[in-house]
Amino acid sequence: MTLEGTNTYLYGADPCVVIDPGDDDPAHLEAIRAAAAERGGVGTVLVTHSHSDHTTGADQLGAPVVLPEDGEEHGGLTALATPGHAAEHVVFLTADGVCFCGDLVLGLGSTIVPPGGNSLAAFLDSLALLQARDLSLMCPGHGPWITDPEAKLVEYVEHRMMRERRLLAAFDSGERSRAALLTAAWDDVPVELLPMAAMAMEAHLEKLEAEARLPFDLVE
Ligand SMILES: [Zn+2]
Known part of the structure; x- marks a missing residue:
């Protein structure tokens, strides 16, 4: 789950847009400046969300830093509001089906x-x-490019639905404590990741509560 570093992207030219400059590692920032110089400099620094591993270096590139609203356009990219990982999260779409x-x-x-x-x-x-768009490529903040966006999006939805089904099955079999529910629905998770799983479970419980699908006698 922990991936090495944050991916920074440069898009367009004269000037270019920098997406998610990452942290303030001097070598990384210097590499961005050098690459941007070949593209006519940095016009705008765009960030997908406010987490520090995406943004700390942002104000060191000599250009305005923008976390856009839904529908805003910057340098040929359109922002699409995509809350979930963070409430303010946006992705950036090109006209030809690439999604940062x-x-x-x-x-x-x-x-x-x-x-x-x-x-x-x-x-x-x-x-x-995103599933409603005809994406050809997704370029994530961490890890390799996603060359089959359709399959990856199905995988992502299915992964959460799998957890939800397992939670509901645990309710059906009478489990009511969070500890028992976590064991039942996240039994494949290594022990060091259980705190993360517990956080994921709270998000599931919140969703089920909003849908009035939570047992009334759930205990802490
Ligand atoms: Zn983040």
Whole structure:
């Protein structure tokens, strides 16, 4: 689940747009400046969301830093609001079907959807928005490029639905404590990742509560 570094992308030229500059590692920032110089400099720095591993270096590139609203256009990219991993998360779409998807979808493994504000329902809606587009490529904030967006999006939706089915099955078999539910629905998770799984479970419980599908006698 922990992937090495944040992917930074440069798009367009004269000037270019920088997407998710990453942290303030001097060598990384220097590499961005050098690559941007070959593209006529940096016009705008775009960030997909406010997490520090995507943004700390942003104000060191000598260009405005923007976390756009839904529908805003910058340098040939259109922002699409995709809450879930973070409430303010956006992805950037090109006219020809490329999506710079930040941490909404990762190149490897599953992304974190922390509970709060019915984030999991929002996350699934965000995935559906991308499924409705004819994407040819997704470039994530971490991990390798996703060359089959359709398959990856199905995998992402199915992964969450699998957890939900397992939670509902645990309810059906009478489990009511969070510890027992976690064991039942996340039994494939290594012990060091259980705190993350517990957080994921809270997001599921929040979604089920909003849908009035939570047992009334659930205990802490
Ligand atoms: Zn993030």
